[in-house]
Amino acid sequence: MNTDEAYSNANIKSNKDKLQHVQDITSLVLGIASGILTLESIHGFLLYVIGLTLANGLFYVICGEGKIDKYFKSPIQEVFVSGIVGNMPGFVMMWCLVYALVSTSA
Amino acid sequence: MLFYAIGILLLTHAGYSAFEHHKLASHTIHSALPLDIIVETIVATVIIVFGSITSIKNSPALTLDNEVVTMDSQYLKPIRATDASQLDQIVGVSEYDRFDNRIEFVDVIAKRREYAEWIKEQE
Numbered sequence: 001m002n003t004d005e006a007y008s009n010a011n012i013k014s015n016k017d018k019l020q021h022v023q024d025i026t027s028l029v030l031g032i033a034s035g036i037l038t039l040e041s042i043h044g045f046l047l048y049v050i051g052l053t054l055a056n057g058l059f060y061v062i063c064g065e066g067k068i069d070k071y072f073k074s075p076i077q078e079v080f081v082s083g084i085v086g087n088m089p090g091f092v093m094m095w096c097l098v099y100a101l102v103s104t105s106a
Numbered sequence: 107m108l109f110y111a112i113g114i115l116l117l118t119h120a121g122y123s124a125f126e127h128h129k130l131a132s133h134t135i136h137s138a139l140p141l142d143i144i145v146e147t148i149v150a151t152v153i154i155v156f157g158s159i160t161s162i163k164n165s166p167a168l169t170l171d172n173e174v175v176t177m178d179s180q181y182l183k184p185i186r187a188t189d190a191s192q193l194d195q196i197v198g199v200s201e202y203d204r205f206d207n208r209i210e211f212v213d214v215i216a217k218r219r220e221y222a223e224w225i226k227e228q229e
Contacts, residue, residue: 008190011183018162018182025158029117033151036121037144038128055155062159063181070189071182102124 007073015071019059019079026055027087028094035098048091049084056080109157116150170198 030051034044056079060068068075123143131137164183166176175196177183184190194200 006187007185008183008187011185011190015182015185021162022155022158026155029113029151029154032117032121033147036117036124036147037139038124051151055159058155059159063162065179065181070179070184070186073185098121102121103128104125 012073016078018063019083022055022059023052023083023087024090026052027091031091031094032098034091034095035100036102038099038103039095044095048088052084052087053080056083107157107161109153109160113150113154113157116146116153120146120150167193167197169196 027048030048033051034047037047039047060075060079064071064075068079072078120143123146124139127139127143159181162181164177164180166174169175175193177193184192
């Protein structure tokens, strides 16, 4: 840790907001998708975890432009791990809503 | 925006198709969801995710000499202070100019009156 490692807080926040924006939309759309596919129990959560990780990978590759260290302090943890739990309620909400709409009996 | 529109259209179509399928299946034999609905849902998801990633691009900045400059990084902003101040240096402002000038609090009418008087004096 040398002395010229000063960070710009505004840019850190801007990057986090952008990642959050992508994860918000991804989790809602994955909820709609698992509702349409009428997935149940563990399958829906599997779709969520795999789908969000793929989307994060896309973010990592496209937005990171090969030098992700420049944009996040701890890239792997911030991009892949920290958003998984926080976005789950939105996913479950859309999942339940669309599931109920699609699979009406009779 | 186009990605969102296409993706939502596809999702709506897939959802309605799935609804119809379940409605039909409840009267006849229950069968699994057709492959084309599954594929349509996955394609729509990918399109919307891709659209959300392309929607977070950095907007270009305008310098004092009316030149449009774009940042080196297309999507995110560099967090190290040395990299972060580069755009400000190109544009010609300091990081605190926004606080020093407070454009929102400038009294435009007073400024214009002042300018009009100055023009009159010049004539």
